[in-house]
Amino acid sequence: MSREPQTPAADGATSEQYLRAVTIGERRPHDGTVYLAPYDPQWPVQFARLAERIRAALGARALLLEHVGSTSVPGLSAKPVIDMVLAVADSADEPAYVPPLQAQGFVLRIREPGWFEHRLLKAPDVAGKLHVFSGGCAEIDRMVAFRDRLRANAEDRLLYERTKQEFAGRTWRYVQHYADAKSEVVHEILARATESNSP
Numbered sequence: 001m002s003r004e005p006q007t008p009a010a011d012g013a014t015s016e017q018y019l020r021a022v023t024i025g026e027r028r029p030h031d032g033t034v035y036l037a038p039y040d041p042q043w044p045v046q047f048a049r050l051a052e053r054i055r056a057a058l059g060a061r062a063l064l065l066e067h068v069g070s071t072s073v074p075g076l077s078a079k080p081v082i083d084m085v086l087a088v089a090d091s092a093d094e095p096a097y098v099p100p101l102q103a104q105g106f107v108l109r110i111r112e113p114g115w116f117e118h119r120l121l122k123a124p125d126v127a128g129k130l131h132v133f134s135g136g137c138a139e140i141d142r143m144v145a146f147r148d149r150l151r152a153n154a155e156d157r158l159l160y161e162r163t164k165q166e167f168a169g170r171t172w173r174y175v176q177h178y179a180d181a182k183s184e185v186v187h188e189i190l191a192r193a194t195e196s197n198s199p
Contacts, residue, residue: 019174022112027174034168034178036077043071046082046126054086054130057100063087063135068143073150076161079175082128085143087135092117097132106130142190149193156189 020027047067055062069083070076088097098108098121105124112118116139119132133140150157163185172178 015177015180016173019176022110024109024111025107029173030175031171031173033171034079034175036164036168037080038077039073039075040071040080041074043067043078043080043082046128047072047084050082050084050123050126050128050130053104053124054084054101054106057104058088058097061088061097061100063089064140066140066144066147068131068147070150070160070164072147073157076150076157077164080127082123082126083131084123084128085131085133085140087133087137087140089135090117091119091132091134091137094119101130145193145197146186146190149189149196153192156192160185160189 044067051065051067054065064085064087066072066085067082068085069081070078071080071082090096092113094108098119101121102108106121107124108119109122110118110120116133116137118139121130121132122128123130131143150160160182163182167178167181170178170181172181
């Protein structure tokens with residue numbers, strides 16, 4: 001992933017309480033290991049199909065739409081879930097974009113007012129997550145920069161893959177906890193991406 005978004009709360013009970021508070025609908029514990037699939041060239045195809053539906057629903061309200069996360073990096077194993085990031089004028093203004101997406105089969109599952117006004121919608125038909133932020137949000141830049149670094153740098157891609165495989169074999173209460181566990185290596189890689197882009 002560029003990076004799976006991190007919850008502001010980090011571990012244990014606090015994190016579980018936070019996840020319950022921001023989830024819309026029932027949240028079922030994972031209580032297992034995480035399956036990483038070998039890279040599948042169908043992932044970008046699935047993204048393109050979902051992107052078409054999102055753009056059809058929102059038109060000019062979709063200010064930016066990118067395929068992010070591990071499924072967007074050729075050669076990288078991943079949870080077989082298509083991560084997408086969408087920028088709209090104001091992600092807190094749900095009536096402006098959620099109903100048209102719901103008409104396309106997307107389901108609003110996460111509302112995080114305290115974290116960049118992040119919203120997450122589950123995609124229809126295929127396993128996919130649509131992360132929504134306001135245009136200009138720094139988190140969008142981080143997600144895209146992380147993806148681009150992994151696409152361009154074989155060493156960092158390998159480091160991230162090894163880290164993912166190490167954590168994937170552990171048992172996690174929620175998949176978000178697996179995502180949060182990778183934050184140290186994500187920050188390390190992002191720091192190098194920023195450094196290499198500096199004049």
